[in-house]
Amino acid sequence: MKKILILFLILTALGKLNAQDEKDLYKQLTSSNMLQAISVTVGGDFIVxxxxxxxxxxxxxxxxxxLAMQFQKESSIVVNAVPSEDDKTKEIKTFPLRDITLRRANGTKLNVxxxxxxxxxxxKYNPFLMNDDVIIFPNYNKINNYVEIIGGVNKPTSFQFVEGDKLSDAILFAGGLNLAYENITTAEISRIKSDGSEEIISVPLNSEFxxxxxxxxxxxxxxNYKQSYKILVLGEVITPGYQFVVKDGTPLKTVIEKAGGFQxxxxxxxxxxxRYNTGVNKIISDFVNLHGKKENKDLLKLLISDRQELTSMNRLSNLTEEDSFYFFIDNYLRITKEEKLVDFIQLTDPNSEASKFLIKDGDLIIVPQFLNKVYVFGQIPNPGYIEYNNDKDLTYYVDKSGGLTENSKDYDEVILIKGDSREWITGDNAKxxxxxxxxxxxPKDPPRTFSWYLNRVSLSAGIIGSVATVILLINQFGK
Structure with missing residues (x-):
């Protein structure tokens, strides 16, 4: 009685099998146990x-x-195996998962x-194995034997077509309908005919098409306008970090208020x-890595291609080689930064242009800390910040940093670089x-070696010689 009860529970757990399989399985279970070793043959379009x-x-x-994992690790327990691919490659290709035939020793065929x-x-799509089973994989042509599904589904995909597939199967393989979208009732099917023309078929989703x-x-x-649009605010605000915006943009004043206001x-x-582009990738990436917000790495997707943009801007230009070099610098900075200058001081006025300026998904706002200092660098002993003094000129800041060195240019060649515009101003113009x-x-005054002077003399001599030759030729023709 105890054996019969155990056997009944096992058969119930196995589910419904065809009558012949139940008899064979009964013999298999009663003759020994479910861990009995059996032999299975694999053929067709499989890795081995x-x-x-x-x-x-x-x-x-x-x-x-x-079996696939064993073959990949080169440790399979193969008996008289004939690899279907060159052993030298040792690569696991994608094998078909559908329309697989399972042939029993008694001649029964099951579709897997x-x-x-x-x-x-x-x-029912994944039956038990029995002794002397033969598994036959079909040939799978991915280029022609496919169905592709996109649109309002959870996982757009392309899958192996099997005769009898219906629209509901395609939706199943695509992870079901995406409930984030609304009014999903219809599917549009593009069907290519043998002559290459296209037939468009519109069918309701609940049909067994x-x-x-x-x-x-x-x-x-x-x-769907309910996506997670967001921007990044860094620097001197109460709560720096990501702030949510809407698809068409959120006013700058509102964004700053969401960030708690300014420090x-x-x-x-x-x-x-x-504006979001390649220039902010590293800044956003560093912020994401610092705060461990891996889900926000989608902000790093590029909206433009640097090389394509640079090429497009140069295509119809008539710049000289020297001009092209400087244009490249300016244009590259435009692409990688593309700063939108807004007067943040105007945010105190809710009706100002700055307050109404729309911040859009992926934008980056940087509010630096106010420093009542001037930064001095270059050919000086002590580069760094010097306290700002309203009555002083460039000489004062250079001297406070240790003064000029042997390699420095003179005071009249010291350069003022504006902090906001990065404009270069030299000499008396900086007063x-x-x-x-x-x-x-x-700046550094480059050393002049003997070879440098020699090259200069040689160049000058060459020019003088050329001029003299031209003068002689003119005199000869004038006689």
Missing amino acids: NGSFGAMAAQRVDNFITQ DLMKFRMTGDF NLQRGDRIKVQFSE ENADLKNAIII GKIEPGDFVYV
């Missing part, structure tokens, strides 16, 4: 063909998955669909907005224009 050891308790999916099994968990090989399905949906030491004059946040650059 031959006879392999298996267990009576294994199903097809478990068996072929283990591992793709449906993995999507539904229904074991029969698909054909090569069908391309688009599940129609209404545009007391915010430098509004030098605050900038950078009265120094402000907090500016830079003072002391």
